[in-house]
Amino acid sequence: MRSFSEYDPVVIAVFFVTVLSVAMFCGHPIIAAITLFTGVIYNIVLNGRQHMKSHLFFLILFIVLAAANPLVSHNGVTVLFVMNHNPVTLEALLYGINSAAMIVGVLYWFRNFTRIMTSDKLLHIFGRLSPKLSLVLSMALRFVPLFKGQAEKVHDAQRAMGAYKDDNIVDDIRGNMRIFSIIVTWALENGIITADSMEARGYGTGRRTSFTRYRLRGEDIVFLAADLILFGAAIAAIVTDSVEFTFYPVVRGSISGIAGAAGTAAYGIMLLMPVIVEAEVRIRWKYLQSGI
Amino acid sequence: MEILAVRDLSFKYPMCSAAAIEDVSFTLEKGEFAVLCGGTGSGKSTLLRMIKRELTPLGERCGTVSFMGRDTETLDDRTAASAIGFVMQKPEQQIVTDKVWHELAFGLENLGISQEETARRTAEMASYFGIGEWFDSDVSQLSGGQKQLLNLASVLVMQPELLILDEPTAQLDPIAASDFIATLKRLNQDFSLTILMVEHRLEDVVPVCDRLMVLEDGHLTHSGRPEEVITSIRGRSEIMCGMPAAARIYCALEHSGASPLTVRGGRRYIEENYSNGQRSLPDAAYSHSSEPALEMKDVYFRYTRESEDVLSGLDLTVYSGEIFCLLGGNGSGKTTTLKAASELVRIYSGRIKVFGRKLKEYRNRTLYNECLAMLPQDVQTVFLKNTVREELQDAGADVNALPYDISHLLDKHPYDLSGGEQQLAALAKVLAAKPKLLLLDEPTKGLDAYSRSRMTEVLRRLKADGVTIVTVTHDVEFAAECADRCGLFFGGRVVSCGTPAEFFSGNSFYTTAASRMTRGYYDRAVTAEQAAELCRLNGRRCGE
Numbered sequence: 001m002r003s004f005s006e007y008d009p010v011v012i013a014v015f016f017v018t019v020l021s022v023a024m025f026c027g028h029p030i031i032a033a034i035t036l037f038t039g040v041i042y043n044i045v046l047n048g049r050q051h052m053k054s055h056l057f058f059l060i061l062f063i064v065l066a067a068a069n070p071l072v073s074h075n076g077v078t079v080l081f082v083m084n085h086n087p088v089t090l091e092a093l094l095y096g097i098n099s100a101a102m103i104v105g106v107l108y109w110f111r112n113f114t115r116i117m118t119s120d121k122l123l124h125i126f127g128r129l130s131p132k133l134s135l136v137l138s139m140a141l142r143f144v145p146l147f148k149g150q151a152e153k154v155h156d157a158q159r160a161m162g163a164y165k166d167d168n169i170v171d172d173i174r175g176n177m178r179i180f181s182i183i184v185t186w187a188l189e190n191g192i193i194t195a196d197s198m199e200a201r202g203y204g205t206g207r208r209t210s211f212t213r214y215r216l217r218g219e220d221i222v223f224l225a226a227d228l229i230l231f232g233a234a235i236a237a238i239v240t241d242s243v244e245f246t247f248y249p250v251v252r253g254s255i256s257g258i259a260g261a262a263g264t265a266a267y268g269i270m271l272l273m274p275v276i277v278e279a280e281v282r283i284r285w286k287y288l289q290s291g292i
Numbered sequence: 293m294e295i296l297a298v299r300d301l302s303f304k305y306p307m308c309s310a311a312a313i314e315d316v317s318f319t320l321e322k323g324e325f326a327v328l329c330g331g332t333g334s335g336k337s338t339l340l341r342m343i344k345r346e347l348t349p350l351g352e353r354c355g356t357v358s359f360m361g362r363d364t365e366t367l368d369d370r371t372a373a374s375a376i377g378f379v380m381q382k383p384e385q386q387i388v389t390d391k392v393w394h395e396l397a398f399g400l401e402n403l404g405i406s407q408e409e410t411a412r413r414t415a416e417m418a419s420y421f422g423i424g425e426w427f428d429s430d431v432s433q434l435s436g437g438q439k440q441l442l443n444l445a446s447v448l449v450m451q452p453e454l455l456i457l458d459e460p461t462a463q464l465d466p467i468a469a470s471d472f473i474a475t476l477k478r479l480n481q482d483f484s485l486t487i488l489m490v491e492h493r494l495e496d497v498v499p500v501c502d503r504l505m506v507l508e509d510g511h512l513t514h515s516g517r518p519e520e521v522i523t524s525i526r527g528r529s530e531i532m533c534g535m536p537a538a539a540r541i542y543c544a545l546e547h548s549g550a551s552p553l554t555v556r557g558g559r560r561y562i563e564e565n566y567s568n569g570q571r572s573l574p575d576a577a578y579s580h581s582s583e584p585a586l587e588m589k590d591v592y593f594r595y596t597r598e599s600e601d602v603l604s605g606l607d608l609t610v611y612s613g614e615i616f617c618l619l620g621g622n623g624s625g626k627t628t629t630l631k632a633a634s635e636l637v638r639i640y641s642g643r644i645k646v647f648g649r650k651l652k653e654y655r656n657r658t659l660y661n662e663c664l665a666m667l668p669q670d671v672q673t674v675f676l677k678n679t680v681r682e683e684l685q686d687a688g689a690d691v692n693a694l695p696y697d698i699s700h701l702l703d704k705h706p707y708d709l710s711g712g713e714q715q716l717a718a719l720a721k722v723l724a725a726k727p728k729l730l731l732l733d734e735p736t737k738g739l740d741a742y743s744r745s746r747m748t749e750v751l752r753r754l755k756a757d758g759v760t761i762v763t764v765t766h767d768v769e770f771a772a773e774c775a776d777r778c779g780l781f782f783g784g785r786v787v788s789c790g791t792p793a794e795f796f797s798g799n800s801f802y803t804t805a806a807s808r809m810t811r812g813y814y815d816r817a818v819t820a821e822q823a824a825e826l827c828r829l830n831g832r833r834c835g836e
Contacts, residue, residue, distance in 0.1 A: 119390065119391075120391060123394075131401065135388075135389070135401075138388075138389040138390050138391070138394060139388060139389060139390075141390040142387065142388070142389055142390035142431060142432070145430075145432045146384070146432065149432075150673070153668065153670060153673045154673040154676075156631075156636050156668065156673075157666075157668040157670075157673040157674050158673075158674075158676070159636065159660070160634045160636055160660065160664075160665065160666035160668070160731075161660065161665050161666070161667075161674065161687070161721065161722050161725060178676050179676070181676075182675065182676045182677075185707070186672065186707075189707050190385050193380065193382060193385040193386060194385055194386065194387075194388055196346075196347055196380070196386075197380065197385070197386035197387075197388060197443075198388055198398075198402075199346040199347065199373075200344060200346050200347055200373070200377075200378040200447075201373060201388075201398060201399035201402060201446070201447065201450065202369070202370060202373030202374060202399055202402040202403050202450070203402045204402070205369035205370050205373055205402060205403065206369070206370065206402075206403070206404050207404045208401050208402055208404060209400075209401050209404050209405060209406065209407070209410070210401060211394070211397035211400065211401050211407065211410045211411070211414075212407070213393065213411070
C-alpha cells in the first residue's frame, strides 16, 4: 500500500514515457482532452490546494495558444469573419484549441513527473545504466547549492567591506564578474579536497556498485504490466488508423471500430492509474484508521 | 600489537630546499589514541598524509611506513583505502554526494560491496551515530557539526583499523567539537579503534588521549604520556599556549610532580598546593567612553515571513573605543546581529544607529566608507585576486600602515595561506576602508593557539588606534583575554552583559576553564594567567 510516488523509480519512468509518447504523437482531440483532464486531476491530487496560481497561468497559456493559431493560419473552408483582410476560419480555431490542449496537457504531465521524480530516483535509474554517471550527477546536484551559497557569501562580504563605493550599476556588474571569477577558483580548490576525500575512500580501486534503497515489489510489477498492456492497446489503435483526425481543409475524423474504442478507453484508464492508486491508498487508510 | 610503525621518515616537497619532515620515527599500538600537535607549518599534515597512501603528496621521500607489519606501498588498493580511514578539516568539502544516505554508502560502493551488505552497514552506522533522523536529508541542510559527524561515519562504515584525523574540530563550534571528541573517545574505548589525530584545540582532547606527540619544524621532538610531555615542554610558551588551562597553570607555577590535565585535576592541584588567603586580584577599573559607536534598540528581524524571529527585541549599545565580544550558542542570532548592523539584512522593526546616525542616513553606501566594515566568518570570501599583493592594492591598503606585519605573505595566493595568515590578510583588506567600527565574525575559528594570541594582540593594537571592535565568537578563552565587555546572546537578544571578570565569574557553565577551576576558591580569576598569578601571590602551602 504505497502511493504512486513511492513506487520503484523505473516503474515511474516507464509510465511517464508511455504516457508522453502517446500524448505527444497522437493528435486526436479526445486523446488530447484525456491527457489534459487527467493531468490536471493528478496535479491537484498531488499538490492539493497549493500552487493554485499556477493553474491560472496554464489557463492563460491555453487561451493564448488556442487564439494564436487562427490568427496566423488561414487554412480551412469555414470562414468565421475577416480581420485585416485575412479570413479567420473555424478549422484553424479548432486546431488551435486541440494543440493547446495537447501542449498544456503534456506540460501538466511534465510537472507531475518532476514533482514525483526526485533526484534520488533519477540517480537510481542512472545507477542501473552506469554507476559512474550516477555519481557524477549526484556530485553535480550537491555542487549547485554549494556554488550558489558561496557566491552569496562572497557578495555580502565584499559589500560590507565597501568594495562598491557608489550605487552604481557598472560597479555592481564589474563586482559580480570578479565574484564569478574567484568562485571558479574556489570551486577548483574545493574540488581538490573533494577528490582527496574520494580517493581516500577507495574511489577508482575497482568496479563500483551503485547502492539503491529501492527494490521492485509485487505492486510495482502489477502496475508495470497493466501500464504496458494498456499502452499496447492504445498504440495498436493508433497504428491501425482506428483513431484518426484531420482539421484541414474540413474537420473530419473518427474513432472507428472496437480497436479504436478499446484503444481510447485503454489510454484513459492508463492515465487515471496514478489517481486510482492514490484513491485506493487514501480509502484504505481511512478504513484502517477507523479500525484503530 | 603494533599497528603502525614509521621509521626514519623524511620528506621533501619538490622545489623546496628544506625538508617538510625529517627522521620521524614512532610506532602506534592497536587501540592507542595519539594526538599530534605543533605550530603552523611544522609538517603535521604532511606526516599524516604520508601514512595514508592515497593522499601522499609528490616529492622526495625516504624511510618506511608500515601498517600491520607490511609496508603501505605494498598493500593492495582495497585494503589501503578501507583499513586506514582519513578525516580532514573542512566538513563541507569532504562530502562527495548530495544525500546523507548516499554519502554513507559512497565508500562501500567504491569497494564494490553488495546491496545487502551496504544496506546493513549503512543502517548500522546511522543507528550508532544517531544519523537516522536525517538519513534522507540533503547534505546542504546539515549543520557543520552534523557534516563532520557524517564524514566520520562515512569513513567508519568501511571498518578501518586505523583512523587518522587532520584537525577535525577546527571548523566546529565548541559544543559540536567536544561532542565530536567524545564520539572519538567512545569509538576508541568501545571498539579499540586506533586513532591518530592532529589538533589545535587541546583542552578537550589531551585529557582523553594516551599519547601526545609534538612536531617542531619537521622533527618529532616529544612523544609520550601527556603528563610527561607537558613537564618536558613547560618552558616552551609557543607550544604550551594550546594546552589545557590546568596544564598551563601548572607550568606557570614552576612546580614538580605530574601535571593536571582536566578542570577537576587542576582544582585538586590548586587546593592541595596553594592557600586562598587572598581571594582575588585587584580589579582593573573599566570605564567606557560615553559616546556610543553602535546602538541597537528594540530590533526585530526574521529571514522569511513564515519563519520565527531571529532577533527579537534586541537592545545593545557598544561604546566607542571598546572591544565588545558577543558570545552565544549556534543559531542564536549573533551573526545576524552583525549583518543587521552592517545593513546586509534589513530589520523590520527597531532602530540601529552607527555613531549617532541612523543606518538610513548613510546614503549611497557611505556606511562602508571610513565608518563600518565587517570581516565575515569565512575569510576566503574576502579574497578576489591571485596574490595578497594584488588583493591589497585592489583595496587600496598600505602594508606599512598595518598594525602587524604580513610583508612575507605578499606574493602568495590567498588560498595557499594557513588559517591564521588568511585571517590577517583578510583583516588587512578590510582595514583599507579605514573603519572606525569593525565587526568581526568568529575571528579565531580554525586558528591554532599561537595565531589566536596574535589575533588578540592585533585587536588590542587596533583598539589603541581608536577603532571600536565588535566580535562574535564561540571562543570563551579568547573573549576572556581580549574583551573590554562581553555579552551573552540568547533567544534573539543580549541577556547579560559585563566586563570579562564579572561576566565569566557570574556564569557557571558558559565560562572559561580557569574560571570553572577556581570557582568558590578564588574570585574573578577567568584566565589561566590570572589563576596562576593568584596562586603565586598566595604562595605554596608550608611543609611541602
